[in-house]
Amino acid sequence: MDQERRAQWLRGVLDLCVLALLRRRESYGYELSQALRAHGLGSVQGGTLYPVLLRLQRSGLVTAHWREGETGPARKYYRISPAGSATLRTAGTDWTAFAASVGAIMSEEPMR
Template sequence: MDQERRAQWLRGVLDLCVLALVSRGESYGYELSQALRTHGLGTVQGGTLYPVLLRLQRSGLLSAHWREGRTGPARKYYRISPAGSAALRAATTDWNAFALSVGAILSEEPKR
């Protein structure tokens, strides 16, 4: 996949993807970055991911707390808030409709 295209698309959906991942259970930044990579979104650098997490936290969609690490430094864990769950449900509905529309346009045969 073209890396520039992937980066452009990711900018539009990263907040939604992060909310969806955190809705499955609390997580910390590096773990989220690995989950995004595992799901095929490529490597999301901390300089991209942490501002998203901070923005979601400041907007009340995520809450955060520090937890001591068993074998390393403390980690900041993120948990989805009730407002975040509601926003995720609404955004998922919107995304599914949008993706369906884009898919229909892309699969349409060109006119000759």
């Protein structure tokens, strides 16, 4: 896949993807990055992910707290808030409809 195209698409949905991952369980940045990669979104660097997490935190969609590491330094864990869950429900529905519309256009036969 073209990396520039992937990056452009990802900018539009990264917030939703992060909220969806946090809906499953609280997590820290590196773990979120690995989960995004495991789901086929490629490498999401900290310079991209941490501003998203900060924006989500400032807007009240996630909460954060520090937890001491068992073998390493403390980690900042993020958890989806009730407002984040509500946003994810609404935006997730909107995204599904939008993606279906794009899919329908892409699968149409060309005009002759």
